[in-house]
Amino acid sequence: MRESGGDTSFQRQQERRRSFPHAIEPNVVGCADGIEILVAHLIKEKHHRVVSIWGMGGLGKITLAKQVYNHDGVRCHFDCFAWVCISQQCHGREVLEELLNQLSSTNEERQEIVILNEDEIARRLCTKQRERKCLVVLDDIWTCNVWNSLQAGFPMNEETESRILLTTRNKEVAYCADENGFIYQPLSLNEDESWELFEKITMFQMEDTRIISFHLTLEFVWNNEMSNHTADSRIYYPEIYAKKKDLGMKMLRHCEGLPLTITVLGGLLSRKDSVNEWDMVHMNFYSYIRRGTDLGPEYE
Incomplete structure (x- = not known):
């Protein structure tokens, strides 16, 4: 027993x-x-x-x-x-x-x-x-x-x-x-599909209120109704996006096209704003993924 x-x-x-x-x-x-x-x-x-x-x-x-x-x-x-x-x-x-x-x-x-x-x-x-x-x-x-x-x-x-x-x-x-x-038998995601899923989770995440479109130019603009929102307004510039994409693509190679792993990684990085934070996850990729560090219960 x-x-x-x-x-x-x-x-x-x-x-x-x-x-x-x-x-x-x-x-x-x-x-x-x-x-x-x-x-x-x-x-x-x-x-x-x-x-x-x-x-x-x-x-x-x-x-x-x-x-x-x-x-x-x-x-x-x-x-x-x-x-x-x-x-x-x-x-x-x-x-x-x-x-x-x-x-x-x-x-x-x-x-x-x-x-x-x-x-x-x-x-x-x-x-x-x-x-x-x-x-x-x-x-x-x-x-x-x-x-x-x-x-x-x-x-x-x-x-x-x-x-x-x-x-x-x-x-x-x-x-x-x-x-x-x-x-x-579903196939693993290819490189483009992996990035598409990853980007949706990390870049297009929704807050409690509506977000206006976020495009590959990566200028992220909050509309007027967000002025009283408690979160800080953020603007993502192309150079920051380029650095994050480079780090993201390097990490995605370790995910081998598995949607669950990409979702876990994306959920983690969606909570990290700076390039330095992304680089820290990149350097400690397996440790973060295996421990589920900073992840909510839905990703454990």
């Missing part, structure tokens, strides 16, 4: 990993092709029961899944939706119960679920997917054993218009779920 301190630590880790489909990232780069491909396979391809997004951590799987889940075409095509983030210590009944709760349309249905055993929950979940067009997202399945603990809740060998969108770091999981399913 795990000690209570360990339980608390593990729970905190799981809470940080938890994903919410409505929490859309404000800065999305390099996803357009993937969104188009995945949406097409979900709503047009009839022979793919499971559509999987596979790739290493930090590659942007969850970001892509959220974009697809909230896509207008997807929202119009399916009748009901469910999204569950799977923990490494997955409890099958809890996941199936949560899915059935999200797909149920009345409070009476939800109240009944509490007293059902796992087999009955799985049966009702299957029935719900046969009767309606459901999109179920299983986010971050780590092993085939986890999938095996859940598959009783899905009508895998039957004709149904319901679909599963699955994200995983393990390609074998995608094959376990559906050997005939569609598997999509």
Whole structure:
């Protein structure tokens, strides 16, 4: 049995990993092709029961899944939706119960679920997917054993218009779920896309009130309504921008096109105004990234 301190630590880790489909990232780069491909396979391809997004951590799987889940075409095509983030210590009944709760349309249905055993929950979940067009997202399945603990809740060998969108770091999981399913692997961002994402986070950050456009000339102008804002008005001149871009490009080479790493780096540098502060991060890049120094809880 795990000690209570360990339980608390593990729970905190799981809470940080938890994903919410409505929490859309404000800065999305390099996803357009993937969104188009995945949406097409979900709503047009009839022979793919499971559509999987596979790739290493930090590659942007969850970001892509959220974009697809909230896509207008997807929202119009399916009748009901469910999204569950799977923990490494997955409890099958809890996941199936949560899915059935999200797909149920009345409070009476939800109240009944509490007293059902796992087999009955799985049966009702299957029935719900046969009767309606459901999109179920299983986010971050780590092993085939986890999938095996859940598959009783899905009508895998039957004709149904319901679909599963699955994200995983393990390609074998995608094959376990559906050997005939569609598997999509996002690519790392190229140099231009990496800079675009980085710049959006570090240069185009939004304050509590509206900011007027910030262009590559890098003259950043606050409008009149900002005169009473507590933050100091700042003007970025081209020479400062050039120095920051040089440092930024050097640091981005270490990010290897991983959106999560770029986002962490950008979140850190967005809080640092001077070139000297950027240079300090550059000189201690790995230390800052690994420790999460000065980062908010969303980047830990």
